[in-house]
Amino acid sequence: MTTFFQAWRRRQASRQASRQAAEWDEERAAARLAVADVPEEIRDDVSHAIEALIDGPDEQVEPSLNELWRLLDPHPELRQRFARLRIVDDAVEFLKS
Numbered sequence: 001m002t003t004f005f006q007a008w009r010r011r012q013a014s015r016q017a018s019r020q021a022a023e024w025d026e027e028r029a030a031a032r033l034a035v036a037d038v039p040e041e042i043r044d045d046v047s048h049a050i051e052a053l054i055d056g057p058d059e060q061v062e063p064s065l066n067e068l069w070r071l072l073d074p075h076p077e078l079r080q081r082f083a084r085l086r087i088v089d090d091a092v093e094f095l096k097s
Helices: 004-036 040-055 060-074 076-083 086-097
Strands: none
Touching: 004 040, 004 076, 004 086, 040 060, 040 086, 060 076, 060 086, 076 086
């Protein structure tokens, strides 16, 4: 027999998983919106780097982040914007660990 506490804990875990999924969707959307503001001549390459950070394997984090910074070097305002993105910040923290 399931106790009230067990049912409550399952429901809380489900809610938290839903919140985390919604946050992840928001982070992905924010990253993709930032890509849309990149100059057209580098947009595809920046998009590829961001998509690799979002969905790629761990081995692609460092090369993708390096490529992103290289592409954004001539655009300091965009580099700052991308540095504030959670997906990029998470990648930087991942490499530090």
